[in-house]
Amino acid sequence: MRTPIFQIDAFSTRRFAGNPAAVMPMDQFPEDAVMQAIAAENNLAETAFLVRDGEDYRIRWFTPALEVPLCGHATLASAAVVMERLEPSRRRVVFHSASGSLFVSRTNTGYVMDFPARFSQPVPAPPGLAEALGVTPLEVVADGFNYLALLERAELVRGLAPDFAAIARLDRSGLIVTAPGDGGYDFVSRYFAPAKGISEDPVTGGAHCALTPYWAQRLNRTTFRAFQASRRGGELICRMVGDRVELEGSCVFYLEGTAEI
Template sequence: MRLPLYQVDAFTDQLFAGNPAAVVPLSQWLPETVMQKIAAENNLAETAFILPDGDDWAIRWFTPEAEIDLCGHATLASAFVISHFLKPGAGLIRFSTQVAGELRVTRQGERFSLDFPARPGVAAEVPADVLAALGAAPPPAAFAARDLMLVYDRAEQVAAVKPDFATLARTGRKIIITAPGDDVDFVSRFFAPSVGIAEDPVTGSAHCTLIPYWADRLGKPELTARQISARGGQLWCRMEGQRVQIAGHAVLYLEGNIHV
């Protein structure tokens, strides 16, 4: 079987930045074991599999080790592929998901805006094993949603964290660390070694928790954000009731075929 494959750098307008995602369009779902093996072979943070569903699309996301419930950058990459190659010029793209409900992506010129569910966190304690794995001081505040979010005072503290990924993987936790930015409203990093992602370059789904926190703290619905991984990524964010808008650019890196 020959399957098309696209690799797209998401949340950036430059190659070799942002978060690379693989997108595999299908005519029918493959067995989960095969999709997982393809994701492992691609060895990117996420591989998205998309399937036409009438005028809309179904989407599933796999890390090299597991299927996950929600992914921002691979959804953005999928919308980019649909709008540029599969349904050229599409301005509104709707995805059905297994867990996260309907997701909408709107193309605004060369920027794509993701309409995702808000996932505000609740105040939480940070386990000692997590702090030890991060090699970080206790944060002034922490919140738990799908991910555990640690809030620091300065961007420099976020940039300085050097996790022990093997130890962090054993905690089973997915970790967001965040702080106010200098030339953006907030910065963040994201770690998920328990599902095969040591540090994710740019994590759209983490902003489902970041945006509600920072919108409330800063008292404004529109925010700019930067994920300060080595590759880095820029996001434009908006709080809208129980939803968040997460916008960014994307760039095509690779187009080819998979033989399975």
């Protein structure tokens, strides 16, 4: 079987920044083991598989190690593929996923995604968290997917050199670390998910589904300019809209070709 493959730098306006994702439109989803093997071969944080469903698309996301229920940057990349390559006249697309229906609209400068918010609750810091980070968080909250740890300053987030093996032993699949922003950003963050085969994700839409309501409550605001301070780095505009989160960003095409499966 031969299928198109695209590699896109998401949440960036230039190549070699943001978060790279592979997008593979198909006539139907192959077996799970095949999709997992493809994602491992692509060796990117996520590979998105798309199947047409009427006017919409079904979407599934795989890391090199496992399938995940939501991936923001690969959804952004998939929207770019649909609206710039598959159906250039479209301005909006709906993806049906394990996390429900995801809506993406085109803007003059990029795309806006409409995702369900992830609300967190305060929890005691899990054993080993401070040692894994090398710093004691001011506060720890959690949802069903990730811990979120608040640090005092952005420079502490930027300077982290965490123990990934220790993070992988936590009883959540990922760890978000955040602090008040610098350089004109409202908040900064980093995301570590070694248990999912991703030591550090460059820019993470799913994490911002938790970060947006968290900072909305802390700052009593609904719109934020955010920066994920990984080595590649990425910018997002985040908006709280009821129990949904809007994430706005840009994409740059890096690679277009055909995969032999």
